Amino acid sequence: MVNIPEIFGCNVFNETVMKAKLPKTVYKNLRRNMEKGEPLDAETADVIANAIKDWALELGATHYTHWFQPMTGSTAEKHDSFISVGANGTALMEFSGKALIKGEPDASSFPSGGLRQTSSARGYTAWDPTSYCFVKEGSLYIPTVFVSYTGETLDKKTPLLRSMDALSKSAVRFLRLFGNENVTRVTSTVGAEQEYFLIDKEKFDQREDLVLTGRTLFGAKPPKGQELDDQYFANLKPRIAAYMAELDEELWKLGIYSKTKHNEVAPAQHEMAPIFTTSNLGADQNELTMEVMEKVALKHGLVCLLHEKPFEGVNGSGKHNNWSMSTNDGQNLLDPGDTPMENLQFLTILCALIKGVDEYADLMRLSAASAGNDHRLGADEAPPAIISMFLGEELDAVLKAIEEDGVYKTQAQDFEIGVNALPSFPKDSTDRNRTSPFAFTGNRFEFRMVGSSDNIGCPNALLNTIVAEELSWFADNLEQYKGTDSFEAEVKNLLKEVLKAHRRIIFNGDGYSSEWVKEAERRGLPNYPSVVDCMPHYTDEKNLRILRKFGVFNRDELTARTEIHLEKYSKTRRIEARTMIEMARKQLLPASLDYLDKLCRSIAAKKEIGLTANTELRIAAKLNELCDNFYESINRLEKIVGDAAAIENVRKQAEFFHDYVLAEMNIMRGIADEIEVNMPLSCWPIPTYSEIIYNV
Ligand code: ADP
Numbered sequence: 237m238v239n240i241p242e243i244f245g246c247n248v249f250n251e252t253v254m255k256a257k258l259p260k261t262v263y264k265n266l267r268r269n270m271e272k273g274e275p276l277d278a279e280t281a282d283v284i285a286n287a288i289k290d291w292a293l294e295l296g297a298t299h300y301t302h303w304f305q306p307m308t309g310s311t312a313e314k315h316d317s318f319i320s321v322g323a324n325g326t327a328l329m330e331f332s333g334k335a336l337i338k339g340e341p342d343a344s345s346f347p348s349g350g351l352r353q354t355s356s357a358r359g360y361t362a363w364d365p366t367s368y369c370f371v372k373e374g375s376l377y378i379p380t381v382f383v384s385y386t387g388e389t390l391d392k393k394t395p396l397l398r399s400m401d402a403l404s405k406s407a408v409r410f411l412r413l414f415g416n417e418n419v420t421r422v423t424s425t426v427g428a429e430q431e432y433f434l435i436d437k438e439k440f441d442q443r444e445d446l447v448l449t450g451r452t453l454f455g456a457k458p459p460k461g462q463e464l465d466d467q468y469f470a471n472l473k474p475r476i477a478a479y480m481a482e483l484d485e486e487l488w489k490l491g492i493y494s495k496t497k498h499n500e501v502a503p504a505q506h507e508m509a510p511i512f513t514t515s516n517l518g519a520d521q522n523e524l525t526m527e528v529m530e531k532v533a534l535k536h537g538l539v540c541l542l543h544e545k546p547f548e549g550v551n552g553s554g555k556h557n558n559w560s561m562s563t564n565d566g567q568n569l570l571d572p573g574d575t576p577m578e579n580l581q582f583l584t585i586l587c588a589l590i591k592g593v594d595e596y597a598d599l600m601r602l603s604a605a606s607a608g609n610d611h612r613l614g615a616d617e618a619p620p621a622i623i624s625m626f627l628g629e630e631l632d633a634v635l636k637a638i639e640e641d642g643v644y645k646t647q648a649q650d651f652e653i654g655v656n657a658l659p660s661f662p663k664d665s666t667d668r669n670r671t672s673p674f675a676f677t678g679n680r681f682e683f684r685m686v687g688s689s690d691n692i693g694c695p696n697a698l699l700n701t702i703v704a705e706e707l708s709w710f711a712d713n714l715e716q717y718k719g720t721d722s723f724e725a726e727v728k729n730l731l732k733e734v735l736k737a738h739r740r741i742i743f744n745g746d747g748y749s750s751e752w753v754k755e756a757e758r759r760g761l762p763n764y765p766s767v768v769d770c771m772p773h774y775t776d777e778k779n780l781r782i783l784r785k786f787g788v789f790n791r792d793e794l795t796a797r798t799e800i801h802l803e804k805y806s807k808t809r810r811i812e813a814r815t816m817i818e819m820a821r822k823q824l825l826p827a828s829l830d831y832l833d834k835l836c837r838s839i840a841a842k843k844e845i846g847l848t849a850n851t852e853l854r855i856a857a858k859l860n861e862l863c864d865n866f867y868e869s870i871n872r873l874e875k876i877v878g879d880a881a882a883i884e885n886v887r888k889q890a891e892f893f894h895d896y897v898l899a900e901m902n903i904m905r906g907i908a909d910e911i912e913v914n915m916p917l918s919c920w921p922i923p924t925y926s927e928i929i930y931n932v
C-alpha cells in the first residue's frame with residue numbers, strides 16, 4: 237500500500253526541502269522574493285541554484301529545463317544537462333543562479349500574434365519563484381514565465397501573475413474599509429476539477445480523427461447513451477481503478493493533492509479533483525495533471541482524451557474552476573463569517589462579483605472560448621454560452637432584502653444587515669444548481685465554463701482582474717466614509733444601487749432551457765455561442781481599460797492575443813476538415829462503395845438463378861444515393877477549405893471557417909453517419925462509438 241505522507245511531494249523542491257537545504261538567510265531572502273517580489277542578488281541566486289541542483293542530482297536528474305506555457309496551449313521545455321568541462325577531460329555538474337533565473341529559448345517558433353518582429357525574434361524565460369521546481373523523468377523542471385525581449389507576455393502564466401498582484405492590491409485596500417488592518421496580501425485560489433475520457437489505445441489508433449484532432453469527426457450514435465444515468469459515480473472497473481491508483485500516486489509524488497476520483501456522467505468519462513491552492517500553483521499543477529493523465533494512460537494501454545467534446549451526442553468534458561480569495565491571515569473572503577461586520581464585508585464582496593460578472597460577462601465568456609469548447613457550451617449538458625450567476629435561494633433572499641430595504645426572515649430569526657450575523661449558508665444544499673456557468677457553492681464560486689483541455693491561467697487572470705476592478709471601485713466610493721458613523725449606511729446604499737443595476741445577471745433557474753436563452757436576451761445579457769462571436773470583444777474599450785489599468789495586458793499584447801486565438805480557431809477547423817476529407821476519401825467512401833459493389837453482384841447473381849433481391853436492391857439504392865451525396869459533400873468541403881486559405885484578415889477567416897467550413901463538416905458528418913447505420917459492422921473501416929466507449 238502507498239504511504240501517502242511519505243511519497244507526497246518527494247519530487248518537489250517545496251517549503252520543507254527549501255528550509256532543509258538552504259542556509260537560513262538565503263531561505264529568508266527567497267521567501268521575501270516569493271511574497272513581495274523583492275529581487276534576489278546574484279550571490280543568493282547562486283546558492284539557491286546549487287542547492288536545487290544537488291537535490292535534483294540525488295533524485296537522478298541529469299538535466300534542467302525552463303518549463304513554460306506558451307500560447308500553443310501546451311507546455312514547452314528544452315533540456316540542458318548540468319554538465320560542464322572539468323580539469324583533465326573530466327565532467328562537472330554545475331548550475332548557476334543565472335541559469336536558474338533566465339533562459340533564452342528560440343522564441344520564433346511560438347505563436348506571438350505579431351508581437352515579435354522578426355528582427356527581434358527573441359524571447360526569454362524567467363524563473364517564477366512563487367511556484368515550485370520539481371524533478372520528473374530525469375530533469376529538473378523550473379516553472380518560468382515567457383516574455384519577449386521588450387517584456388511583452390508571450391505566455392499564459394505572466395498575465396495570471398500580474399492579475400494576482402492587481403487583485404491583492406485592490407483587495408487589501410478594500411479590506412481596510414472593514415477594519416481589516418493586518419492583511420497584507422490576498423491570494424486568489426483555485427481547485428480545478430478535471431474531467432477526462434479513457435478509451436482503449438488499440439481503438440484510438442484506428443481512428444485518424446482521434447489521433448489528429450482529439451475528437452471523433454464521424455460516428456453514429458450508439459444504441460445506448462447516458463439515459464440510464466448508470467455512469468455517474470458508478471463503481472470503477474478494474475482497469476480504470478488501476479489507472480486511477482497509479483495516477484494518484486504520480487500526482488502525489490509531484491506534490492499535487494489529488495483528492496477525489498469518480499466516474500462521470502458519460503460512459504468512459506471520469507474526473508479528478510485536487511485540493512485547492514493558489515491560482516498560480518493551481519494552474520501549473522493542472523498543466524502537470526493533464527500531462528500525467530495522458531502518460532499514465534499509455535502505460536495501461538489506454539488513451540486519455542482531454543478534448544472538450546470527443547464524442548458527439550455524449551456529454552463533453554469541462555474543468556470546473558473553483559475560485560476564491562484567501563488572505564495571508566487565513567480568511568477565505570467568500571466565507572460569510574460570524575459577525576455583522578464580516579457579513580457586511582462578505583455581502584459587499586458578493587455584490588462586487590455581481591457587478592463585475594455583469595459588466596464583464598463578455599470577458600468571462602471569452603476566457604473559456606476555444607474551438608473544442610464551442611461544441612460543449614450551449615449543448616444540453618454543459619453550461620450555456622450565456623454568462624449568469626447562481627447564488628442559491630437563501631443568499632438571493634438576503635440580497636432582495638438589501639435591495640428593498642426589507643428584513644430577511646429565516647425560521648430562526650429576522651435578520652437585519654449590519655445588525656445581526658447572517659445565518660450560515662448551507663454548503664452543497666439541495667438547491668445546488670448544476671446548470672449555471674458561475675455558481676456560488678457555499679464558500680467559493682464555481683466557474684463551470686472552462687474547457688477540459690484549456691490552461692486555467694487565462695480564465696483566472698481575467699476573473700482576478702474583474703474583481704480587482706470592482707473591489708477598487710467600492711474602495712473609491714467608500715474610503716471617504718471609513719471609520720465614520722455613516723459607513724454602514726453608505727455601504728448599504730451602494731449595495732442597493734449595485735443590485736438594482738446588476739440583478740439581471742443573477743439566474744437561479746434551468747440554464748439549459750430554451751426559455752432561458754429568450755429570457756437572457758430580454759435582460760440584455762450577451763450570448764456568444766462561438767469563439768468567433770466573443771473573441772473580438774477582448775479589445776473592446778471597456779475591457780482594454782481595466783486590463784491596462786491593472787497592468788495585465790497592454791494594447792499590443794491584447795491585440796496579439798486576440799489574433800492568436802482566432803488564428804488557432806481557423807487552424808483547428810482546417811485540420812479537422814482536412815482529416816475528414818482524408819478519412820472520407822481513403823476509408824469511408826471506398827468501404828461504402830465496396831459494400832455497394834458486393835450488393836450489386838449479389839443482386840445480379842440472384843437474378844441469374846431467378847431469385848428476387850428486394851432487400852439488397854433497397855439497401856443498394858439507399859447507399860447509392862448516400863454515397864453520391866457524400867462524394868458531393870467531400871468535394872464541396874475541399875473547395876471551401878481552399879477558399880478559406882485565400883482570406884487574409886484573421887477575423888474574417890475565422891468567421892468563414894465557422895460559417896462555411898464547419899457548416900459543411902456538419903453536413904458531411906450527417907451523411908457519413910447515415911451510411912454507417914446502413915453498413916454491416918464487418919465492412920465499416922473504423923471502430924464505432926459502441927466499440928470505443930463501452931469496451932474499457
Ligand atoms: P463538487 O463536485 O461538489 O463541485 P468537488 O469536491 O469535486 O466538489 O470539488 C470541489 C473543488 O473546490 C475542490 O477542488 C476543492 O479543493 C475546491 N475548493 C474548495 N474550497 C475552495 C476555495 N476556497 N477556493 C478554491 N477552490 C476551493
Ligand code: MG
Nearest residue numbers: 429556558682
Ligand atoms: Mg464541481
